[in-house]
Amino acid sequence: MIIVMAPNSTQADLDNVISKVKSQGLDVHLSQGTSRTIVGVIGDKAAIGQLEMQHLSGVEKTVRITEKYKLVSREFKRNNTVINVGGVEIGGSKPIVMAGPCAVESMEQLMESATAVAKAGAQFLRGGAFKPRTSPYDFQGLAEQGLKMLREAADANGLKVVTEVVDQRSIETVASYADVLQIGARNMQNFQLLKEVGRAGKPVMLKRGLCATIKEWLNAAEYIMSEGCDDVIFCERGIRTYETYTRNTLDLSAVAAIKELSHLPIVVDPSHGTGRRSMVRPMAIAAIAAGADGLIIEVHPHPEVALSDGEQSLTPADFEEVMADIKRVASLLRGED
Amino acid sequence: MIIVMAPNSTQADLDNVISKVKSQGLDVHLSQGTSRTIVGVIGDKAAIGQLEMQHLSGVEKTVRITEKYKLVSREFKRNNTVINVGGVEIGGSKPIVMAGPCAVESMEQLMESATAVAKAGAQFLRGGAFKPRTSPYDFQGLAEQGLKMLREAADANGLKVVTEVVDQRSIETVASYADVLQIGARNMQNFQLLKEVGRAGKPVMLKRGLCATIKEWLNAAEYIMSEGCDDVIFCERGIRTYETYTRNTLDLSAVAAIKELSHLPIVVDPSHGTGRRSMVRPMAIAAIAAGADGLIIEVHPHPEVALSDGEQSLTPADFEEVMADIKRVASLLRGED
Amino acid sequence: MIIVMAPNSTQADLDNVISKVKSQGLDVHLSQGTSRTIVGVIGDKAAIGQLEMQHLSGVEKTVRITEKYKLVSREFKRNNTVINVGGVEIGGSKPIVMAGPCAVESMEQLMESATAVAKAGAQFLRGGAFKPRTSPYDFQGLAEQGLKMLREAADANGLKVVTEVVDQRSIETVASYADVLQIGARNMQNFQLLKEVGRAGKPVMLKRGLCATIKEWLNAAEYIMSEGCDDVIFCERGIRTYETYTRNTLDLSAVAAIKELSHLPIVVDPSHGTGRRSMVRPMAIAAIAAGADGLIIEVHPHPEVALSDGEQSLTPADFEEVMADIKRVASLLRGED
Amino acid sequence: MIIVMAPNSTQADLDNVISKVKSQGLDVHLSQGTSRTIVGVIGDKAAIGQLEMQHLSGVEKTVRITEKYKLVSREFKRNNTVINVGGVEIGGSKPIVMAGPCAVESMEQLMESATAVAKAGAQFLRGGAFKPRTSPYDFQGLAEQGLKMLREAADANGLKVVTEVVDQRSIETVASYADVLQIGARNMQNFQLLKEVGRAGKPVMLKRGLCATIKEWLNAAEYIMSEGCDDVIFCERGIRTYETYTRNTLDLSAVAAIKELSHLPIVVDPSHGTGRRSMVRPMAIAAIAAGADGLIIEVHPHPEVALSDGEQSLTPADFEEVMADIKRVASLLRGED
Incomplete structure (x- = not known):
């Protein structure tokens, strides 16, 4: 998951986001752009799947990188099921x-x-x-x-x-x-x-x-x-x-x-x-x-x-x-x- | 229900439509336009509700005049339900x-x-x-x-x-x-x-x-x-x-x-x-x-x-x-x- | 812009992405997750607006962080226009x-x-x-x-x-x-x-x-x-x-x-x-x-x-x-x- | 065109509808159902195309039988254009x-x-x-x-x-x-x-x-x-x-x-x-x-x-x-x- 901080978000907002991510046993990777700070979430896919960050103060949007489904996916099983x-x-x-x-x-x-x-x-x-x-x-x-x-x-x-x-x-x-x-x-x-x-x-x-x-x-x-x-x-x-x-x-x-x-x-x-x-x-x-x-x-x-x-x-x-x-x-x- | 016959429909198609309507205890009212024949179906609302005519040979389209719901309708009960x-x-x-x-x-x-x-x-x-x-x-x-x-x-x-x-x-x-x-x-x-x-x-x-x-x-x-x-x-x-x-x-x-x-x-x-x-x-x-x-x-x-x-x-x-x-x-x- | 590399992308794909970003006078910030590499693009907003990366080999998807419009935006002018x-x-x-x-x-x-x-x-x-x-x-x-x-x-x-x-x-x-x-x-x-x-x-x-x-x-x-x-x-x-x-x-x-x-x-x-x-x-x-x-x-x-x-x-x-x-x-x- | 009169429409509404249709040089064909009166409009297709009846008092809905396009239609020209x-x-x-x-x-x-x-x-x-x-x-x-x-x-x-x-x-x-x-x-x-x-x-x-x-x-x-x-x-x-x-x-x-x-x-x-x-x-x-x-x-x-x-x-x-x-x-x- 990628978390995009709003342009007017504060350091406290960012600290809160990081703290919530870490409380789930996950890690973050920060990226500072010219107008936005981006927080990449790293760790166990299932734990990331459970993460809800959109409503935190200072968060502009979140982008899910991996989908929640697993067993049905081509990633999980390469060959066609017959x-x-x-x-x-x-x-x-x-x-x-x-x-x-x-x-x-x-x-x-x-x-x-x-x-x-x-x-x-x-x-x-x-x-x-x-x-x-x-x-x-x-x-x-x-x-x-x-x-x-x-x-x-x-x-x-x-x-x-x-x-x-x-x-x-x-x-x-x-x-x-x-x-x-x-x-x-x-x-x-x-x-x-x-x-x-x-x-x-x-x-x-x-x-x-x-x-x-x-x-x-x-x-x-x-x-x-x-x-x-x-x-x-x-x-x-x-x-x-x-x-x-x-x-x-x-x-x-x-x-x-x-x-x-x-x-x-x-x-x-x-x-x-x-x-x-x-x-x-x-x-x-x-x-x-x-x-x-x-x-x-x-x-x-x-x-x-x-x-x-x-x-x-x-x-x-x-x-x-x-x-x-x-x-x-x-x-x-x-x-x- | 109104049944619109296709421009290239035959008299046999029309007869068949009329016969199917009548077989359900309903009556028809014919209207002959310049390019289309229109069949109006007359009779019991519930019986008309059951009628399926779209698939008959020579039928261009059907138009339902009355809806199938009844108890929920304003026609059925004029005053607001509290x-x-x-x-x-x-x-x-x-x-x-x-x-x-x-x-x-x-x-x-x-x-x-x-x-x-x-x-x-x-x-x-x-x-x-x-x-x-x-x-x-x-x-x-x-x-x-x-x-x-x-x-x-x-x-x-x-x-x-x-x-x-x-x-x-x-x-x-x-x-x-x-x-x-x-x-x-x-x-x-x-x-x-x-x-x-x-x-x-x-x-x-x-x-x-x-x-x-x-x-x-x-x-x-x-x-x-x-x-x-x-x-x-x-x-x-x-x-x-x-x-x-x-x-x-x-x-x-x-x-x-x-x-x-x-x-x-x-x-x-x-x-x-x-x-x-x-x-x-x-x-x-x-x-x-x-x-x-x-x-x-x-x-x-x-x-x-x-x-x-x-x-x-x-x-x-x-x-x-x-x-x-x-x-x-x-x-x-x-x-x- | 955030660029999400596909799970099966190669180092050559990544090098190519980075090279294209840099050729536009922009910089990158890399983030390595458990299943995906994420490339954050840093630099001038207008230049990023022009960037098209979706079609490069190994790119799974791109996410635009900033919109292309400017003059109409509330960010550009805080007060209501009368x-x-x-x-x-x-x-x-x-x-x-x-x-x-x-x-x-x-x-x-x-x-x-x-x-x-x-x-x-x-x-x-x-x-x-x-x-x-x-x-x-x-x-x-x-x-x-x-x-x-x-x-x-x-x-x-x-x-x-x-x-x-x-x-x-x-x-x-x-x-x-x-x-x-x-x-x-x-x-x-x-x-x-x-x-x-x-x-x-x-x-x-x-x-x-x-x-x-x-x-x-x-x-x-x-x-x-x-x-x-x-x-x-x-x-x-x-x-x-x-x-x-x-x-x-x-x-x-x-x-x-x-x-x-x-x-x-x-x-x-x-x-x-x-x-x-x-x-x-x-x-x-x-x-x-x-x-x-x-x-x-x-x-x-x-x-x-x-x-x-x-x-x-x-x-x-x-x-x-x-x-x-x-x-x-x-x-x-x-x-x- | 077929005009469906509302259940609560009056004889005056119906007279008005008929009068408007006739004023355009068109004719009507009436059909009286159990709960609705239906007015079929008969006459020149182009004149019917111009007719707007939906807004008249007492009209529940109108149904167009013929489309307004002509030159592009299969009815107008049967064979494929090459x-x-x-x-x-x-x-x-x-x-x-x-x-x-x-x-x-x-x-x-x-x-x-x-x-x-x-x-x-x-x-x-x-x-x-x-x-x-x-x-x-x-x-x-x-x-x-x-x-x-x-x-x-x-x-x-x-x-x-x-x-x-x-x-x-x-x-x-x-x-x-x-x-x-x-x-x-x-x-x-x-x-x-x-x-x-x-x-x-x-x-x-x-x-x-x-x-x-x-x-x-x-x-x-x-x-x-x-x-x-x-x-x-x-x-x-x-x-x-x-x-x-x-x-x-x-x-x-x-x-x-x-x-x-x-x-x-x-x-x-x-x-x-x-x-x-x-x-x-x-x-x-x-x-x-x-x-x-x-x-x-x-x-x-x-x-x-x-x-x-x-x-x-x-x-x-x-x-x-x-x-x-x-x-x-x-x-x-x-x-x-």
């Missing part, structure tokens, strides 16, 4: 695809979806059994009945299941049916949920919060890893901006950022990221080109009757085309066959 | 003030804070016993021990207690000590928490999410009210924007917006809203001038040793000055003595 | 009010507006003769004819004129009619216009850009001052955020920020800042309470027939009420009569 | 690349850059002779001397020149040296500049404003086209969000949006869009994958001594790699060789 989900690798050389309807509506709808996405080459079936909705009067999901359908439809088609956990009380239930537990954007900083899901013994896919910075997202993943879960997958799903043409602004540079800062894999959700069916294909291809480890795409056998998010769901036929494009781009850029 | 918390009225003619440290750190710190804020005229003691922190390595609060201290310090000074609930598992515990339950910004769309807190039998103060729209905030309050809680207090605490000089951008126009759209009271948090001690006073006065029903302000007897948010905490002496200003402005604008 | 516009003081003890229609439409409309706002106590007549509009097909203003009307209506009512300059070619013309030249939000970083308007010999009111940071706004004012104009007035008019209920998000904390960082006066525009007639009054009062030196408010004798921005214009009767409130609050907070 | 710049096609089957330094610094620097980018396959030399800079004390460019160097370096290497016009007074000068005139992000709504540049007889590349919506961007292009220029190229260069890790948030979904709404070509600037050298390559490839017609990339022979934006400039060697990737992806997705 997560093995019952034989399917996330973060390996081939991008994976999670697909299915926004919400589980019926066994028929789900089975039709699962058959279609499996046939097109997806590895995971997605679908919400518990739905976080803006209004209490919107469809809230089929709950455990929906989880059973997901498991059955996935098993029948050789797929894995990824589905959302919306509260602490249902983690165990969801974990008993799902292969990967999803934390939704609205819960990215629901820290109690992050901690408990980190102890559930399953890989966790952590969606980026609606207005979360890259650093906050990494810290949220650190909550999960610090409870013993090594298998965290980031999911970029668009951030909230002033633009209204798209539902969110899909931030593909987040893929590059996560690859620089972390060893964990990242997938992209072009369906929520754009909110428009016509944009799913170009953004899916672009995500793979940007280096994403996979995609999560909404596919509904009959988008026109979907109970939620029909406007961003692909038909099975559209999805097949997207899958073909993805395979070609991935093969070209990563030398895969 | 919440009585053990004799203290929130939403009445006098603004109320909640004050105290960001986090409960020790009995000594808390008692000193409580005595100071009570003396200056505050009605509520604030302080976090459970702290939602960006990093798992930051101070997470004293938990139930902190709640006990809050109750004791408040009682000793004739204050009420407002404190945050961060998860479902601790609602009952928090409710047994607190007078008002606070839902933090990061949990504004933690819908399971909203539902359960709505059944806890205590007034709830709902902070605005970091990037929540006014409408989403109203819907979040609707979750609480729909579970039987009539006493919801909004709290504007700044929104996330591109500006970095302030911690958040305090949106005082939200006070006017909530007063237009809802009958519920609203308080303002200038401490988190600005993140800078020097800005708390001007923004506190401005909030009251804008029509807020109260304020929540961080006060710490010794901000320089605070475990969190010291840079935005007032000293007791600063706080007394702010209280004097607030009283003068409130008295002037509302004819109070 | 601008005298033909006897009317901006930045003095009494808040001033600029009022009138969005656009000049006709002599009749303008005279009626001017009479009304003068009667209610405003000091300035506002009105656009050149209108920057999103679409080329919207009303673009009456140009010089409008300027003549502004001057005549203002003179007949003892008012000063503030009006917008939209391009370099019309500065001289506008300056020959107006008392204060306004730079609109969309031109805040039209640097050539800033420079030329700084040489026009008139006070300049600089609106904040739609997504300008406080620091960028100060730098824009520095462009004007560096050309010899001492009389710059900031105008907060709302920033662009994700919120759609209001036209912009009025950032009243900008008033406190400008007061901290600069000696120049600041006024607030609650009309554009909210875009809603019903919000103008509460935000106007709040702005004065927050410490603003004045207001600029849209008033139209017949908002329902206005050629632009009618939805945010007050009627003369509404305006009189706002003026009464403003006077009471200003009088209370500043001890004015 | 712009021929002296034999180089923009918007055709092959993506084009514009490359070179941020600012023209010297003949040597420029010639070295031009030779390198031409060798790697770029078609355009970029470089700023007039630089819009946040601070008046930053390097402002070499002006006409820089333009001469650009022309000479481009001609010597068989390249076209694209460079920025920053004000009305230098349009003619810039047009006499450049092949394509660039409007920078800060001038996207400098409407006088847009109009004059539209009459300059050269193709115009219009960068997206820092916080411009897609619709505002289209309207800005309409300003240029409405003055007689048919050759407008959009350039996505990142938008301003709350994220600080990247300089801007590159919005690749804008590529898909422009392709849907307009017939004009669009290029992407991954250098300004990310502000980080390490992210240029993945975002460049992703942009082409998303369907962009080209790229504009900062290349500097010696980024470590660049006078501006060195941290986002590629070396010639990096650039060659990016070009190879781009060609492979373009060839794969568009069947080009």
